Amino acid sequence: MEHDAKTTVLIASVGRYEGQEVAVCGWVMHKRSSGRVRFLVIRDGTGVIQATLVKGETPDNVFDEYAKLSQESSVAIFGQVRKEPRATGGYELLASGIKIFQVAAPFPITPKEHGVGFLMDRRHLWLRSSRQWAILRIRHAVIRAARRFFDDRGFSLLDAPILTPSSCEGTTTLFETDYFGEHRAYLSQSGQLYMEAGAMALGRVYCCGPTFRAEKSKTRRHLAEFWMIEPEVAFADLDTVMDLAEALVCAVVSEVLEQRGPELDVLERDRRKLEAIRPPFPRISYDDALRRVRQAGEEISWGQDLGGGHETIISGQFDKPVLIHRYPIGAKAFYMKSDPQRPEVALCVDMLAPEGYGEIIGGGQREDDVRRLKEKIQEAGLPLKDFQWYVELRQYGSVPHAGFGLGIERTVAWICGIDHVRETIAFPRLLDRLYP
RNA sequence: UCCCCAGUAGCUCAGUUGGCAGAGCAGAUGGCUGUUAACCAUCGGGUCCGCGGUUCGAGUCCGUGCUGGGGAGCCA
Numbered sequence: 001m002e003h004d005a006k007t008t009v010l011i012a013s014v015g016r017y018e019g020q021e022v023a024v025c026g027w028v029m030h031k032r033s034s035g036r037v038r039f040l041v042i043r044d045g046t047g048v049i050q051a052t053l054v055k056g057e058t059p060d061n062v063f064d065e066y067a068k069l070s071q072e073s074s075v076a077i078f079g080q081v082r083k084e085p086r087a088t089g090g091y092e093l094l095a096s097g098i099k100i101f102q103v104a105a106p107f108p109i110t111p112k113e114h115g116v117g118f119l120m121d122r123r124h125l126w127l128r129s130s131r132q133w134a135i136l137r138i139r140h141a142v143i144r145a146a147r148r149f150f151d152d153r154g155f156s157l158l159d160a161p162i163l164t165p166s167s168c169e170g171t172t173t174l175f176e177t178d179y180f181g182e183h184r185a186y187l188s189q190s191g192q193l194y195m196e197a198g199a200m201a202l203g204r205v206y207c208c209g210p211t212f213r214a215e216k217s218k219t220r221r222h223l224a225e226f227w228m229i230e231p232e233v234a235f236a237d238l239d240t241v242m243d244l245a246e247a248l249v250c251a252v253v254s255e256v257l258e259q260r261g262p263e264l265d266v267l268e269r270d271r272r273k274l275e276a277i278r279p280p281f282p283r284i285s286y287d288d289a290l291r292r293v294r295q296a297g298e299e300i301s302w303g304q305d306l307g308g309g310h311e312t313i314i315s316g317q318f319d320k321p322v323l324i325h326r327y328p329i330g331a332k333a334f335y336m337k338s339d340p341q342r343p344e345v346a347l348c349v350d351m352l353a354p355e356g357y358g359e360i361i362g363g364g365q366r367e368d369d370v371r372r373l374k375e376k377i378q379e380a381g382l383p384l385k386d387f388q389w390y391v392e393l394r395q396y397g398s399v400p401h402a403g404f405g406l407g408i409e410r411t412v413a414w415i416c417g418i419d420h421v422r423e424t425i426a427f428p429r430l431l432d433r434l435y436p
Numbered sequence: 437u438c439c440c441c442a443g444u445a446g447c448u449c450a451g452u453u454g455g456c457a458g459a460g461c462a463g464a465u466g467g468c469u470g471u472u473a474a475c476c477a478u479c480g481g482g483u484c485c486g487c488g489g490u491u492c493g494a495g496u497c498c499g500u501g502c503u504g505g506g507g508a509g510c511c512a
Contacts, residue, residue: 037471
């Protein structure tokens with residue numbers, strides 16, 4: 001923007017302009033005064049800086065502008081960048097001019113405490129607070145790191161459809177919608193089946209998009225609309241995707257550590273917990289997991305899926321994510337391939353995040369035999385007709401292939417060390433919450 | 437869907453055995469020579485979630501509805 005020929009700078013890079021006259025455009029977070037000295041704390045989305053107004057040094061008309069400014073008022077501050085150890089961030093702006101874009105109406109979210117319900121009703125404004133800023137910046141870094149990881153390994157991005165003619169897995173409840181009055185359509189609960197088609201065309205593909213579950217889940221780990229990144233690889237087996245999942249998570253965590261230090265500080269995240277995330281991750285079988293759960297005093301019979309409490313017991317035994325492989329075939333979706341050595345278990349894997357954050361990855365090797373796949377669809381009670389196209393993938397050059405899905409929100413919640421996934425997405429969709 | 441908890445000032449909450457509606461913060465005004473959620477003083481601020489009941493009297497007890505929060509199942 002043109003401001004008296006001064007350079008408009010981002011707060012994040014203000015240190016490069018020490019001693020220079022610059023302009024900073026942003027919003028007033030709060031203000032303080034001590035008679036002769038007045039402070040405006042300004043945020044611009046990249047960082048926070050205090051602008052200082054001193055009686056006698058700052059022009060009187062500028063000094064007086066302070067009184068008009070309310071929280072969230074939009075301003076451009078002109079002034080000299082000074083190194084100042086007393087200021088948070090190490091630099092301050094000695095104001096010589098202020099342009100007010102708007103004096104904000106009284107802002108409902110003050111720097112004091114508020115309840116979650118109050119804040120969620122004002123999610124569109126809550127995003128401006130420093131914790132939410134930090135979380136969303138880390139979310140961006142997670143998605144960017146994951147996409148770069150796949151891009152650098154020869155994967156092609158292939159976008160899966162959101163509107164689908166039927167269930168992908170046949171297990172969970174779907175959001176239903178009308179499709180031109182002719183058909184019912186459902187919001188996708190996974191892009192995986194389409195990624196399998198893509199892998200047969202492009203070899204290595206991934207998608208990154210929203211998925212939907214209409215289940216009335218009301219826990220800190222569930223959203224009705226959440227994002228997944230789902231790679232699928234042709235000519236791959238279970239071990240291939242376990243290696244891939246491990247490398248992905250390490251790449252994501254290390255990029256967040258490198259590039260989102262200030263954000264982790266805002267969240268007061270213990271970085272040592274993240275710095276420990278290096279390969280290899282422990283890999284245990286479902287049978288081993290059962291033994292661990294039973295040793296902890298829980299009753300569970302072979303064949304049962306692991307519940308949230310069981311997952312917490314196991315992940316609590318490691319300081320890294322843990323891979324659990326070869327679940328009973330009955331506890332998993334129909335498209336999982338049976339282990340040829342042990343047909344009662346599937347060639348599948350879940351990754352549990354440390355610190356009780358639960359499952360962040362689920363995947364495995366897919367059934368590639370036409371006959372077996374048809375049987376499994378029927379055993380699952382699903383209409384074969386709906387999956388005809390999926391079955392055909394096994395008729396024309398079927399190959400061993402495997403993939404997984406990484407839940408973005410759970411991953412972000414874990415990396416941020418926050419206790420609920422609802423803060424890891426800008427506008428969460430929850431049971432009983434569709435606004436704003 | 438089930439279980440538990442809560443709803444009082446703009447916000448976060450206290451409110452004793454059923455007996456005058458309270459605090460901190462926010463807001464307004466004034467003060468203060470470097471503040472870090474600054475501080476100090478003064479002032480304004482109420483459909484005690486709705487409906488019904490018990491009672492001389494209900495924020496408080498009972499019933500019911502609504503809203504929010506936490507947990508379970510299921511899942512990523």
